[in-house]
Amino acid sequence: MIQKSDVKEQAKDILEETLDREAVLVLARISEEMQLLFQAHPEPARDDVERIVTGFFLETGKSEQFIEDWIKTSEEYSRARGLVEQDQPKAMLSDLGVFRFMNFLKEKGLTDEQITIVLTGAVQQAASGGGE
Numbered sequence: 001m002i003q004k005s006d007v008k009e010q011a012k013d014i015l016e017e018t019l020d021r022e023a024v025l026v027l028a029r030i031s032e033e034m035q036l037l038f039q040a041h042p043e044p045a046r047d048d049v050e051r052i053v054t055g056f057f058l059e060t061g062k063s064e065q066f067i068e069d070w071i072k073t074s075e076e077y078s079r080a081r082g083l084v085e086q087d088q089p090k091a092m093l094s095d096l097g098v099f100r101f102m103n104f105l106k107e108k109g110l111t112d113e114q115i116t117i118v119l120t121g122a123v124q125q126a127a128s129g130g131g132e
Helices: 004-018 021-040 046-059 064-080 087-108 112-127
Strands: none
Touching: 004 021, 004 064, 004 112, 021 087, 046 064, 087 112
């Protein structure tokens, strides 16, 4: 089993090896945008989240069917995680952030395994208080 600090180091190594400075800035911008969304909507209503998600995906050229499917999948995933209905909109907003990170890393050529390591490392970094 991989130790927590090993995953954070692996994640850092993957990002340093595969992303240029501009890509790192894009990831930082995605993170900042998601933080601002959560600050603006600390307890979001389902309608708010659907509007946010729909707006984001329409801006990025996704079809209405894609958006509908994405929302439905996010809802199902929230229920599968055992979240009460009240917490589902916040989880959906969080899913949007994860989707944005994953999509960007995939566009940059990272493998699914590398993306999983990077996201796991990011979660562990956040859980341990952020800074190095």
